[in-house]
Amino acid sequence: MIPVSGISFSATLDDEGYRYYATVLVNETGRYDLIQPGMVGERIPLQPINLTVRNETSSLEITPDRGELKFPKGNYSISY
Numbered sequence: 001m002i003p004v005s006g007i008s009f010s011a012t013l014d015d016e017g018y019r020y021y022a023t024v025l026v027n028e029t030g031r032y033d034l035i036q037p038g039m040v041g042e043r044i045p046l047q048p049i050n051l052t053v054r055n056e057t058s059s060l061e062i063t064p065d066r067g068e069l070k071f072p073k074g075n076y077s078i079s080y
Helices: none
Strands: 010-011 019-035 035-038 044-046 052-056 068-079
Touching: none
Parallel strands: none
Antiparallel strands: 010 019, 019 068, 035 044, 052 068
8 A cells, every 4th residue: 555645646666566666746735744554543654765855946855754744835746
């Protein structure tokens, strides 16, 4: 299961079927959660590899805090 929300989402599964590569487009937001639901609905942070957050002009250096990405409100492409 790949939990995600955004205006657009695409994912590719690797050849072995163990990893996925995802890109999410979000508009007019200042936050994005990289979480998955646990057994009883708790929020479990994802540990993304090669996280990239880009706006219209540049790439942002952001590290998730317990699965939460915070950035200035705007339009972004988030890849991991």
